[in-house]
Amino acid sequence: MCTTCGCGNTDEVIIAKPGKLAGLVTEINITAHEGHEHFHEHPHPHVHERNIIDVEQDILHENQLLAERNRGYFLAKNIFAINLVSSPGSGKTSLLEKTLADLKDHISFYVIEGDQQTMNDANRIDALGIPVVQINTGKACHLDSDMVNRAVMELKPSENAVLMIENVGNLVCPAAFDLGENARVVIVSTTEGDDKPIKYPDMFAGSDVCIINKIDLLPYVQFDVEKAKDYARRVNPNIEFFEVSAITGEGMAQWYEWLEQKIKNK
Amino acid sequence: MGIVDIAEKEAKKNGIKEIKTINLEIGTLSGVEIDALNFAWPMAVAGSVLENAEKRINIIEARAKCLDCGTEFKLENLFDACPECGSYFKEIIQGKEMRVKSLEY
Numbered sequence: 612m613c614t615t616c617g618c619g620n621t622d623e624v625i626i627a628k629p630g631k632l633a634g635l636v637t638e639i640n641i642t643a644h645e646g647h648e649h650f651h652e653h654p655h656p657h658v659h660e661r662n663i664i665d666v667e668q669d670i671l672h673e674n675q676l677l678a679e680r681n682r683g684y685f686l687a688k689n690i691f692a693i694n695l696v697s698s699p700g701s702g703k704t705s706l707l708e709k710t711l712a713d714l715k716d717h718i719s720f721y722v723i724e725g726d727q728q729t730m731n732d733a734n735r736i737d738a739l740g741i742p743v744v745q746i747n748t749g750k751a752c753h754l755d756s757d758m759v760n761r762a763v764m765e766l767k768p769s770e771n772a773v774l775m776i777e778n779v780g781n782l783v784c785p786a787a788f789d790l791g792e793n794a795r796v797v798i799v800s801t802t803e804g805d806d807k808p809i810k811y812p813d814m815f816a817g818s819d820v821c822i823i824n825k826i827d828l829l830p831y832v833q834f835d836v837e838k839a840k841d842y843a844r845r846v847n848p849n850i851e852f853f854e855v856s857a858i859t860g861e862g863m864a865q866w867y868e869w870l871e872q873k874i875k876n877k
Numbered sequence: 878m879g880i881v882d883i884a885e886k887e888a889k890k891n892g893i894k895e896i897k898t899i900n901l902e903i904g905t906l907s908g909v910e911i912d913a914l915n916f917a918w919p920m921a922v923a924g925s926v927l928e929n930a931e932k933r934i935n936i937i938e939a940r941a942k943c944l945d946c947g948t949e950f951k952l953e954n955l956f957d958a959c960p961e962c963g964s965y966f967k968e969i970i971q972g973k974e975m976r977v978k979s980l981e982y
Contacts, residue, residue: 661898661982663981664979664981665979666887666977666979670883670976673879673882787908808956809954812955816955844965846956848966
């Protein structure tokens with residue numbers, strides 16, 4: 612269908628690109644009309660000045676393509692990849708350290724650390740003897756699938772491994788960028804507001820698991836666990852919760868159980 | 878910016894030097910802040926095929942279908958409940974779009 616003059620011409624080229632979110636890329640070049648016949652009358656001088664390219668492409672199309680490539684790589688190597696997201700200071704790295712220290716004897720872990728600056732987090736993971744690559748995003752506020760792709764090539768994780776990707780601390784932008792992970796885990800801590808799930812709904816909508824960290828501090832803070840869960844379920848009724856303290860170890864067993872179950876069933 | 882990359886790529890493929898109009902589709906729950914997009918636009922398009930292009934944005938209102946009772950409703954926030962039965966189980970039908978629809982040259 613000619614979208615410029617509506618004359619119903621079907622001189623169009625359709626190029627279908629792969630990728631889950633990549634709609635059809637259709638090119639309609641009206642200049643190809645030269646010489647075709649118009650039997651209908653136009654009330655205006657018929658000058659083909661405007662040409663249209665129907666792009667129909669998602670703005671994050673490139674990220675999505677590469678995310679699917681990462682996912683394919685993980686599938687081929689039987690790797691289970693987790694994208695850990697949260698606001699800064701929720702205890703992502705502490706939770707990761709505790710998880711690695713407790714499970715590293717029987718799970719082969721690899722870690723990608725994302726921060727704007729410094730090697731601090733990678734150094735903490737390296738101290739546990741776990742292979743780690745740090746991504747410093749510079750100005751960027753999130754990891755994207757290209758950064759993860761490059762980090763994975765650097766890290767060269769072995770088959771059957773678990774890849775933990777610690778995203779940049781930010782509850783907004785990382786929500787929009789699929790990295791190719793198998794599961795997304797959002798961490799919220801009791802020193803934050805219990806209304807985080809509805810203040811930053813996109814992040815909770817896109818996550819499979821919500822870990823509520825720092826529960827050892829509950830006697831001293833205003834955080835209402837049930838309220839936070841209720842808010843998160845309004846955004847995402849299927850989200851699973853774990854209440855933990857990465858410092859005392861309380862509640863970590865249930866989180867480990869989920870992880871081991873996922874690895875077994877992947 | 879992804880939009881500029883897409884326009885540059887399409888322009889190159891079609892041998893075009895300048896885009897006259899770019900048509901975008903942005904959903905109300907896509908996370909795109911239209912004011913922020915407008916603010917960043919001149920900096921992002923400077924020196925590209927979009928530099929002098931008119932930007933037309935078709936804003937798509939978010940709608941959902943309740944998975945419990947089937948009611949279709951307008952979604953203001955991701956956490957809105959079904960106005961009929963109060964359920965939070967819903968499928969978003971539209972409103973997450975962030976798409977370059979077409980380029981005119």
